[in-house]
Amino acid sequence: MDLFEYQGKQYFARYDIPVSKGDVAVTVDQAVAAADAAGYPVVVKAQVQVGGRGKAGGIKLANNADEVRTHAGNILGMDIKGHVVKRVWVENASDIAEEYYASFTLDRGAKKHLLMLSKEGGVEIEEVAATNPAAILMLHIDPVDGLSAAGAMKAAVDAKIPEKAQQGVADILVKLYRCFVEGDCDLAEINPLILKPTGEVHALDAKVSLDANADFRHPEWEEFKATEELDAREKLAREKGLQYIGLEGTVGIIANGAGLAMSTLDVVNQVGGTAANFLDIGGGANADLMASALEVINSDKAVKSIFINIFGGITRGEEVAKGIVEALGRVDLRAPIVIRLDGTNAEEGRSILANAGIPESKLTSKPTMLEAAEAAVALAK
């Protein structure tokens, strides 16, 4: 789950990482109130999860309430690369002496944490990596050892952070690492990490991505979920506990397992069709989940046929079949189903479907993935 900048800053503040004084606003009046509280001059920043906000006119400096009113009015509702701005973050403007970069991620290849630290901040780190890779310190951290204050100081020195800022950067690194680990982030990034003329080091931006698997130990994440931007189909799927991604095609896809679901998309594409979605009903899917999956697919008006591709492991064929029968009784499916069912208890599942009295115009069964894909694509044309 990706956080908006303002949420990232609020998350940082929980770990004592210094951020600018500010507040979030959804109306112009709120923006003015936030600016009055933060102290002028302020920066009004569009809250969207896409890069290039500044260039699009989504970040503006305001010296007084009137300017806040003008900028917030322009930015709220603005469309930035297809993302409509619903909120602005208004914060006290900082004087900047220097800009650095710091982030923690998990390096999957090395199976260790990775600190990236650079004295070249304020620009896209990918750009620095391409033009001046030597300017980025990449340091692997063993998750068992963690990052000590001394380790952070050494990193600041090695990254050639100017001496006057080293202590401040090291302090923030230790806090950011704690946020990354205890806060269960996939990514915790500060760009720019600024040095003020007064000598303090401070996070001017926040990019945080949270690991959904750690949801159970973070009740404070509830408020972040409320602002997630999903389309109507994705919202319905989320409520039902399904892994769903909306796409543009006409063949609705339901499969168990991410790999098989991706493969199903590939095969549909190869035989000349287009997938309307990615939907993984996961391991151990039961009748109720299958019925929910069909409801979600049915809510997509573009769907002309539904391809259910199940290879049972932990998922049992008879549960899948029961779910389909139940769903056909519960929802009036607009599109016909083509099913391919194999693996655990597939025989039982197939016989449940065969004996349920479902007309062939509504459901056909195919023995292989390719044949099922061909049938589903033919029905969608």
Added chain:
Amino acid sequence: MAIFVDQNTKVIVQGLTGGQGKYHGLRNKAYGTQVVAGVTPGKGGTDVEGIPVYNSVAEAVAATGATASFVTVPPKAASAAILEAAAAGISFIVCITEGIPAQDEARTYNTLVRDFPKVRLLGPNCPGIISPGKCNIGITAGEIAELPSASGPNVGIVSRSGTLTYQALYELKQRGIGVSTCVGIGGDPVPGTSFIDCLREFQNDPETHAIIMIGEIGGSAEEEAAEFIKANVTKPMSAYIAGVTAPAGKKMGHAGAIVSGGKGTAQGKMDALRDAGVKVGQNPTEAGSLMAEIVAGLR
């Protein structure tokens, strides 16, 4: 022969008294796997259809001499269960648990590397391992795996995706091709066992004559495997990479499967594997057909 597990492997099930643990533990036993004990804290002294249950892995190991464990406990408890097994002397741990936080996985993996370097973890979030006719640990339906033939050729399977592991087994069974061992390494960010670990074992296993590898988008594990294949694998291989049509920037189901910043694409992975001499299919069935051609050439 087979890799990692065979008919002599004694297995305990951590979580045998839970719904999934009982279902799959009993299925593994029915397949012929030596499932010798279960472990559930507080339920020691009971049994699950004749399989004795102990309070701790240490007690189960002392009583049975087990060397492998099947961990099927909820995400919150999985890391502790894995480390308990390692500390009790289990040398091969299969963890099927889905949904373990990445930070826990990273810590657990590195703890194993440091404190129990001889212990192999398979998973988490994997379907498990099956050496057909000998041992099945995990959630694979045993009947879809073709038995290896004494005269060969037999194929080893290694896969990052759960259900595509079954699909690969199925493709070989349809063609009557025997399987030496099938390993599902799982698609999580920090898998205990990598493609390379399995490829090395298959290369050294006299009963394995060819190898199928099933990868997916995201990360760089397939590219690293391709490098390893180029330098070390002489046995013929076919492969399939899922996610050719996946849009960039979208997480396809689990943390592993995401194309970001133009990296981790299916095309890049397929190119790397082809460059290493692997025959790459456009779908699982094609990878199966390519393997059938390889096997025909070996006969």
